[in-house]
Amino acid sequence: MVEQTDMILDTIFHALGDRTRRQMLFDLSKGERSVGELAEPHAMSLAAASKHIKVLEVAGLVRREIRGRTHLCRLDPTPLSGAHQWLSxxxxxxxxxxxxxxxxxxxxxxxxxxxxxxx
Structure with missing residues (x-):
């Protein structure tokens, strides 16, 4: 159980370890955003933004929904509670x-x- 918890924390802190991903999470805390909307403030391609979003998804911090050709992302703050407990x-x-x-x-x-x- 401890190893699994450690792996989860490693994944979360890895995701939080990048300034761009932290900004994306902050933007998502204000509401649902498309990949394009998340990429825009960073002047990056959609492919680059998708790579960052994938890291956040693996950590369980972001949920992506595909509506037609649009990929919409939404924050899932649940995994942050484990990180908060560890920091506390x-x-x-x-x-x-x-x-x-x-x-x-x-x-x-x-x-x-x-x-x-x-x-």
Missing amino acids: SYEHFWTGRLDVLERLLRAEDAASANNKDGE
């Missing part, structure tokens, strides 16, 4: 690290204020 597991770590940093900075500020008072 590090929240405790980073919160703890930031708390330590805050204490150190406050102690430094207090020491600096005490030095100024003693002058």
Whole structure:
């Protein structure tokens, strides 16, 4: 089960690792788009856009529907919940690290204020 989960996360993070694909997902979060509409802001061919969309489809983040000659894409955010859970597991770590940093900075500020008072 762990290996399957790791493979799914690898696929999702691979898909999210490209700026163009992240922008496509953002555009799809606003509603359904054709492949041409997704390609347009990036000045890329339909074939290039289709390759990016295929990566998003493999990750389960996009669903494509063919209506006549038009390929329409729609966001499926479900797989993002697994990525979010994985990232959230590090929240405790980073919160703890930031708390330590805050204490150190406050102690430094207090020491600096005490030095100024003693002058």
